[in-house]
Amino acid sequence: MRNIVFHKETKTFHLYNDKISYIMCVLKNGHMGHLYFGKRIHDKADFSYLVEECQRPMTSYIYEGDRNFSLEHIRQEYPVYGTTDYRHPAIEILQKNGSRISEFVYEGYEITAGKVKLQGLPATYTESDEEAMTLRVYLKDALTGVLLELLYTVFSEYNAIARSVCVKNTGTETVHLLNVMSLSLDLPDQDYVWMQLSGAWARERYIKERTLEQGITAIDSRRGNSSHEHNPFMVLRRKHTNEYRGEAIGFSLIYSGNFRIQAEVDTHNVTRITAGINPKGFDWKLEAGEMFQTPEAVMVYSESGLNGMSQTFHKLYGRRLARGYWRDRCRPILINNWEATYFDFTEERLVEIASKAKKCGVELFVLDDGWFGARRNDRAGLGDWIANMELLPNGISGLANRIEELGMKFGLWIEPEMVNKDSDLYRKHPDWILQTPGRRVSHGRYQYVLDFSRQEIVDYIYGMIAKLLSESNISYIKWDMNRSITECYSIAYPADQQGEIFHRYILGVYNLYERLTSAFPEVLFESCASGGGRFDPGMLYYAPQGWVSDDSDAVERLKIQYGTSMCYPLSSMGSHVSVIPNHQVFRNTPLHTRANVAYFGTFGYELDLNKLSDAEIEEVKAQIRFMKEYRELLQFGTFYRLKSPFNGNETVWMVVSEDKSKALVGYYRVLNGVNLPYSCVKLQGLDPDKLYENELANTKHYGDELMNLGLITTDVSAGEVPQGAEPCTDFESRIYLLKEKQSTN
Numbered sequence: 001m002r003n004i005v006f007h008k009e010t011k012t013f014h015l016y017n018d019k020i021s022y023i024m025c026v027l028k029n030g031h032m033g034h035l036y037f038g039k040r041i042h043d044k045a046d047f048s049y050l051v052e053e054c055q056r057p058m059t060s061y062i063y064e065g066d067r068n069f070s071l072e073h074i075r076q077e078y079p080v081y082g083t084t085d086y087r088h089p090a091i092e093i094l095q096k097n098g099s100r101i102s103e104f105v106y107e108g109y110e111i112t113a114g115k116v117k118l119q120g121l122p123a124t125y126t127e128s129d130e131e132a133m134t135l136r137v138y139l140k141d142a143l144t145g146v147l148l149e150l151l152y153t154v155f156s157e158y159n160a161i162a163r164s165v166c167v168k169n170t171g172t173e174t175v176h177l178l179n180v181m182s183l184s185l186d187l188p189d190q191d192y193v194w195m196q197l198s199g200a201w202a203r204e205r206y207i208k209e210r211t212l213e214q215g216i217t218a219i220d221s222r223r224g225n226s227s228h229e230h231n232p233f234m235v236l237r238r239k240h241t242n243e244y245r246g247e248a249i250g251f252s253l254i255y256s257g258n259f260r261i262q263a264e265v266d267t268h269n270v271t272r273i274t275a276g277i278n279p280k281g282f283d284w285k286l287e288a289g290e291m292f293q294t295p296e297a298v299m300v301y302s303e304s305g306l307n308g309m310s311q312t313f314h315k316l317y318g319r320r321l322a323r324g325y326w327r328d329r330c331r332p333i334l335i336n337n338w339e340a341t342y343f344d345f346t347e348e349r350l351v352e353i354a355s356k357a358k359k360c361g362v363e364l365f366v367l368d369d370g371w372f373g374a375r376r377n378d379r380a381g382l383g384d385w386i387a388n389m390e391l392l393p394n395g396i397s398g399l400a401n402r403i404e405e406l407g408m409k410f411g412l413w414i415e416p417e418m419v420n421k422d423s424d425l426y427r428k429h430p431d432w433i434l435q436t437p438g439r440r441v442s443h444g445r446y447q448y449v450l451d452f453s454r455q456e457i458v459d460y461i462y463g464m465i466a467k468l469l470s471e472s473n474i475s476y477i478k479w480d481m482n483r484s485i486t487e488c489y490s491i492a493y494p495a496d497q498q499g500e501i502f503h504r505y506i507l508g509v510y511n512l513y514e515r516l517t518s519a520f521p522e523v524l525f526e527s528c529a530s531g532g533g534r535f536d537p538g539m540l541y542y543a544p545q546g547w548v549s550d551d552s553d554a555v556e557r558l559k560i561q562y563g564t565s566m567c568y569p570l571s572s573m574g575s576h577v578s579v580i581p582n583h584q585v586f587r588n589t590p591l592h593t594r595a596n597v598a599y600f601g602t603f604g605y606e607l608d609l610n611k612l613s614d615a616e617i618e619e620v621k622a623q624i625r626f627m628k629e630y631r632e633l634l635q636f637g638t639f640y641r642l643k644s645p646f647n648g649n650e651t652v653w654m655v656v657s658e659d660k661s662k663a664l665v666g667y668y669r670v671l672n673g674v675n676l677p678y679s680c681v682k683l684q685g686l687d688p689d690k691l692y693e694n695e696l697a698n699t700k701h702y703g704d705e706l707m708n709l710g711l712i713t714t715d716v717s718a719g720e721v722p723q724g725a726e727p728c729t730d731f732e733s734r735i736y737l738l739k740e741k742q743s744t745n
């Protein structure tokens with residue numbers, strides 16, 4: 001159930017479903033006021049008491065002779081700066097006369113069933129009109145003729161509101177958009193803990209928290225990608241909210257470029273959240289008759305803690321953001337040659353790796369970097385997407401056929417946005433890179449960024465990649481992006497449009513993705529940007545899975561995958577078993593622990609299985625059998641975080657099937673200890689009345705037992721190791737399989 005009601009007499013809008021309400025109204029000056037976002041409440045015509053007008057010191061007022069009505073003290077929907085409100089605005093428009101003041105006044109609205117598609121941008125969608133309702137509120141600035149369309153979608157099944165803004169210049173003069181947020185939300189208090197997912201290369205999406213205080217709290221990216229450093233996602237939770245109880249609001253921006261998410265707590269403890277394209281350096285020239293569409297932002301309200309919030313994101317993003325053939329399909333178990341060979345391979349070596357993997361049950365072989373042009377190291381070749389015939393005498397199609405003959409699918413790595421100076425493409429088109437005239441241009445990993453703001457360059461790259469995909473039997477593409485953007489400037493645009501280039505670049509990336517995924521709908525795309533540098537909802541729209549991090553160590557991955565799960569579903573998380581000593585932290589973890597972590601994702605291998613012992617190969621075969629049996633549950637079940645790697649030595653998480661007949665619990669202990677305390681974890685999401693068999697411990701328990709008493713995870717490392725028992729070591733882990741015990745009568 002979802003609905004949008006408009007109360008004419010009070011000009012109040014109420015968007016709701018069974019779980020949430022979102023209420024706003026037209027204020028007496030015609031601006032939009034925000035009234036409420038939270039748990040579903042009764043509908044009513046009048047909530048005007050929430051607009052608390054009163055005289056306050058040091059305040060500027062709208063009306064002559066009135067000392068009550070000031071925008072500074074009113075919660076708003078889409079505020080502007082400088083007409084009595086001094087907080088950070090949602091929009092700023094530079095006009096011909098130099099002014100940045102605007103007054104957006106209500107003009108009307110439209111309510112439609114379903115959801116509208118955003119031109120050229122990734123966004124959530126519906127498959128039938130019953131799934132959602134959309135409201136457009138029209139506001140106009142009389143002086144400039146700029147029209148705003150505030151878009152709101154309320155879903156029937158998800159506690160989520162999707163928002164975006166469309167700006168139309170219906171005036172006669174050109175204006176410049178200097179700031180145009182996708183979302184602005186004024187909350188009535190500041191009693192929140194701000195949670196962000198931040199880190200660095202190989203340490204992405206760690207959970208970081210701080211309490212909101214008067215002033216600004218913000219995360220952003222100015223790197224041209226969403227970045228390893230900050231994910232376009234933020235949570236406000238109440239102080240006592242935990243994983244299962246209490247209020248949490250998640251904010252997620254469906255965008256892969258420069259973004260900013262900010263909270264401003266004002267002097268009266270009102271919290272203003274804004275999220276959108278980073279205004280830093282942004283300047284979009286909007287001529288008369290033109291329009292600009294912002295990316296979409298999604299707000300999820302949960303009163304069942306962080307897990308409740310995450311589960312809504314997982315379902316919404318897994319089912320109504322990710323698209324296409326692979327969206328609901330179990331993902332192939334793959335082997336990737338990167339950590340096995342790096343640049344040092346021949347066709348024979350690759351086939352050897354693939355053959356062994358095939359014998360173990362692997363379904364897809366992925367050839368990573370190094371197969372094209374003059375690429376024998378990272379200094380050359382990017383841009384020349386033609387096989388190096390010295391390494392691959394039969395080309396990509398020959399290799400792909402050999403892999404197919406083995407009974408496996410073939411996948412390929414590309415990095416289409418980049419070029420090395422040592423490449424035919426650069427030699428032919430040195431002016432195709434982003435560079436500022438007259439200035440030196442910086443490199444990252446010896447590579448330069450193609451100017452994807454130019455359609456002819458996107459078209460050229462499309463041609464090369466499409467040729468490759470049509471000529472060879474390619475079932476999977478890993479699309480990488482291995483540097484951040486510097487000296488961002490396009491020689492194709494005039495001076496007054498240079499502030500558009502970062503955004504135009506990402507629109508070019510989306511355009512290429514859209515065309516390739518439409519032309520080759522059955523190819524599985526995995527996004528990657530030096531691991532998790534662009535692990536964001538924008539990418540998820542095109543590529544249903546992404547390489548979570550270049551750090552493939554099982555222990556490191558606990559934090560990375562745990563943090564990532566705050567917003568993103570397991571079906572989107574590329575996670576592999578890699579070699580030991582691990583190539584990032586040089587740690588030796590047991591093979592079973594590497595798999596036990598990687599199962600909670602899309603699963604694969606990142607090593608040469610020929611180098612494993614016979615016993616290890618048997619273990620790998622068993623892992624693959626296990627994953628094939630349970631991947632539907634792992635990738636599409638309901639995920640619960642139970643114990644956080646950020647809080648201690650143990651991590652526990654679990655997935656439960658839709659009918660609650662099966663569950664898998666992953667238990668991980670980083671360091672071993674001596675004579676450890678008893679260990680137990682209360683499970684979640686089971687059917688209290690079902691009897692479950694715990695195969696590992698050979699015991700049976702009702703769901704209510706497991707959820708209230710807990711699952712005992714104490715092992716032989718507690719106390720003395722009995723004779724004959726297998727002692728535990730560091731980096732221990734196990735998977736508990738819980739299956740509903742079918743009654744025998």
Ligand code: GLA
Pocket residue numbers: 338368369413480482528529530531547550
């Ligand atoms: C990036 C990716 C890796 C690998 C290399 C190849 O770092 O994240 O997985 O593909 O590029 O150069």
